[in-house]
Amino acid sequence: MEQDEHLETEMARVLKHAVQVPVQMSDSLTEKLDRVMLHPWLGLPIFFAVMYLLFQGIFIFGQPLQTGIAGLFAWLREAALAPLLGGLPQVVQGLLLDGIYNGVATVAAFIPIIILFFLFMALVEDSGYLSRAAFLMDALMARLGLDGRGFVMLLMGFGCNVPALMGTRVMRSRAMRLLTMLVIPFSLCSARLQVFIFFTAALFTPKTAPLVVFSLYLFSFAAAILTALIFKNKFKNNEPFVLELPPYRFPTVRQMALRGWQEVRHFLRRATKFIVAGVVLVWLLTHLPLSAVPASAGTLAGMIGGFFQPVFAPVGINEQLTIALIFGFVAKEIVIGALAVIYSLSGDALSGAIGQQLDWVQAYSFMLFTLLYTPCLATVATLQSESKQLKFTALSLAWSLALAWLVSLSFYQGARALGY
Secondary structure, X not given: OHHHHHHHHHHHHHHHXXXXXXXXXXXXXXXXXXXXXXXXXXXXXXXXHHHHHHHHHHHHHHHXXXXXXXXXXXXXXXXXXXXXXXXXXHHHHHHHHHHHHHHHHHHHOOHHHHHHHHHHHHHHHHOOHHHXXXXXHHHHHHHOOOOHHHXXXXXXXXXXXXXXXXXXXXXXXXXXXHHHHHHHHHOOOHHHHHHHHHHHHHHOOOOOHHHHHHHHHHHHHHHHHHHHXXXXXXXXXXXOOOOOOOOOEEOOHHHHHHHHHXXXXXXXXXXXXXXXXXXHHHHHHHHOOOOOOOOOOOOHHHHHHHHHHHHHHHHOOOHHHHHHHHHHOOOOOHHHHHHHHXXXXXXXXXXXXXXXXXXXXXXXXXXXXXXXXXOOHHHHHHHHHHHOOHHHHHHHHHHHHHHHHHHHHHHHHHHHHOOO
């Protein structure tokens, strides 16, 4: 008996020092909050208001940090790297500075925004509110052939589509799982968020920018809903939905710090795997053959852009943006790095060049296409491994490409017809 008590005491001591348990609200306070948060009419407006405030916070706190880091990278290039590499041949200098350094530095400047995004999302998720959002959306999702779990997976996709796709394993119904996997790639992941924040900062005012990004999240939901409506009869499901609502919690500082560090580590891994290789390849395409003017129509990149121009011209996407989109198929983080290489600029200089070359209609059309078109290579590989059907993977790719082109075409031509 004494030994059992000793073991219990020792276990309690170890747990106290090793595990941080978030503070929970009382049952009475949880019930009072749920009367508002789960209200049949107020619940969804509150949820979208919370998401809008999240994006507003990202811009308010993230943009100054992004500008500071971009300035630091620009100073490092001019003060240290350019003099250090001055003795190398011009072609090698261009590859190292205008290619690798500009591309990676431009993408790396978004690290503070990505950290803030996941910190704010962790507040929403770990507080217990995410389960309530799933409960609120269950009635709507049922009409789409899905359930509240599908909505949770969509929200998980805001971080990265890959773990959201893998999360569908909790569904016993294969039909519902496949339909959920078909809509998840339309979630606006953090890699796409980098692209949108860059373009909104370059072409929209600080007051308008959060609304623009929020509208893209609404388009993300709309694309998922449309996809589910179109394909729900192909993937029919009768599995019941059971959801437990946890008590409201206050996330700990340690939880928040771990979440931010995990996302930075994930970003750095992708940078070493995809971004460096991508920007090097973009630099080669925009500088070969050596006899051509860099980034001109005579380079390999110019030829590729010209070949696809009849497809992308009707949606307002020029040759330079076309090249960035092609490389975005590998990883969306490469899009901004590719533009830095194509224009041989980074930071504010790149934003200024984009702002002078495009108007807001072209930029928004490009962002719509980026939101909806083919997901990154890792997502495609996960779709194939989780579905184990090549036909299903091909359907997902073809549908996303077709929807992206049709939506961008409708917006761009409609805006031009109205005189914008």
